[in-house]
Amino acid sequence: AQSVAQPEDQVNVAEGNPLTVKCTYSVSGNPYLFWYVQYPNRGLQFLLKYITGDNLVKGSYGFEAEFNKSQTSFHLKKPSALVSDSALYFCAVRDMRGGSYIPTFGRGTSLIVHP
Amino acid sequence: ETGVTQSPTHLIKTRGQQVTLRCSSQSGHNTVSWYQQALGQGPQFIFQYYREEENGRGNFPPRFSGLQFPNYSSELNVNALELDDSALYLCASSSASGNYNEQFFGPGTRLTVL
Numbered sequence: 001a002q003s004v005a006q007p008e009d010q011v012n013v014a015e016g017n018p019l020t021v022k023c024t025y026s027v028s029g030n031p032y033l034f035w036y037v038q039y040p041n042r043g044l045q046f047l048l049k050y051i052t053g054d055n056l057v058k059g060s061y062g063f064e065a066e067f068n069k070s071q072t073s074f075h076l077k078k079p080s081a082l083v084s085d086s087a088l089y090f091c092a093v094r095d096m097r098g099g100s101y102i103p104t105f106g107r108g109t110s111l112i113v114h115p
Numbered sequence: 116e117t118g119v120t121q122s123p124t125h126l127i128k129t130r131g132q133q134v135t136l137r138c139s140s141q142s143g144h145n146t147v148s149w150y151q152q153a154l155g156q157g158p159q160f161i162f163q164y165y166r167e168e169e170n171g172r173g174n175f176p177p178r179f180s181g182l183q184f185p186n187y188s189s190e191l192n193v194n195a196l197e198l199d200d201s202a203l204y205l206c207a208s209s210s211a212s213g214n215y216n217e218q219f220f221g222p223g224t225r226l227t228v229l
Contacts, residue, residue, distance in 0.1 A: 004157075034217060043119070043205055043220030044158070090157050102171055103148075105157035 002027040004093050006106035013081045014114050021076040021109045023091030032094040033074040035065055038108070039087050047089075050074060061085070081113045119221035121206050127227045128196050136191045136224045138206030147189040148218060149181060150205040158205055164189055165211075193226075201228045 003026045013019045025031055032051055036044040048059025055067045065076045076089060091106040120139045128134050140147050146165045150158035160173035164183035178194040187208070193200060203225050207218035 036220075041222070043222045044207075044218075046217040046219065049217055092157075102160055102173055104160070105150075107155075107157045 002031075002093055002102075002104050004091050004104050004106040006089075006091055006109045008109050009107075010110045010112065012112050012114065015083050016080050019078050019081045019085070019111065019113070021089050021091075021111060023074045023076065023106060024072050025074060025091070025093045026072060027093055031074075033065075033067065034092040034094075034103075035059065035063070035074075035076050036090045036092065036105075037087050038090065044090060047076070081111075083113045083115055086111055086113045119206060119208050119219050121204075121221040121224050123224060124222070125225045125227075127229065129229050130196055130198060132196050132228075133192065133194045134196060134226060136193075136204050136206075136226070138189045138191070138208075138221060140187045140189065140206075140208030141219050144208035144210050144219070145187050146209045146211060146216075147183055147187065148207045148209075149189070149191045150207065151175075151200075152203040152205055152223070154202070161191065196228045198228050201226060 005024045034049045035047040037047055038044045047063050048057050050057050050067045058064045063078050065074055067074050088108045088110050090108045092103050094103045119141050122137045148163040149161040152158045161175050162169055163171040167183045180192045183189045203223040205220050205223045207220045209216040209218045
């Protein structure tokens with residue numbers, strides 16, 4: 001069975017500093033990996049995805065993520081955090097096998113960027 | 116381009132009742148998925164519909180059922196409501212059922228079961 005772990009419930013960072021939100025995954029085949037962001041009282045918004053190819057993926061709002069197959073990780077990063085980046089971030093994985101489609105989301109990490 | 120919309124925004128029901136939640140997918144999308152997001156948790160996949168057929172289901176009992184209509188809008192029906200069904204229900208659409216496509220989420224319906 002596939003699974004996603006976001007080991008930190010909360011990440012605190014000062015505005016202007018780099019940020020990292022961690023995600024590790026477990027799948028039996030090759031993974032499709034996604035990051036979504038959720039603002040209060042809103043649905044999830046897509047940030048970026050890894051399907052294949054370059055291990056460094058660039059996404060919306062200056063975010064990027066690095067796929068590391070040996071460590072089964074897909075950490076979300078941003079070189080310089082903004083207060084407006086404060087939100088709930090979810091990592092998700094889909095198994096690359098065909099057939100039934102069952103995506104798995106992590107529990108989420110609350111990012112707080114301090115002015 | 117119209118985004119994903121859901122109705123109602125909030126709903127209060129009592130245990131044992133039935134509820135229907137509605138979703139209009141983003142223009143051009145033919146795939147709709149439903150998720151349950153309990154407080155403090157990530158979204159849990161309920162099921163997906165592609166061209167009016169269910170083509171994937173998560174670990175939810177049969178009292179959770181759905182429909183997709185020819186215009187690709189969708190309904191989620193929950194029978195015999197239980198207290199643990201209280202959650203935010205999210206609908207998401209995508210342009211195909213492929214595993215690699217990102218999804219576009221609606222704002223959700225907050226269901227409270229008393």
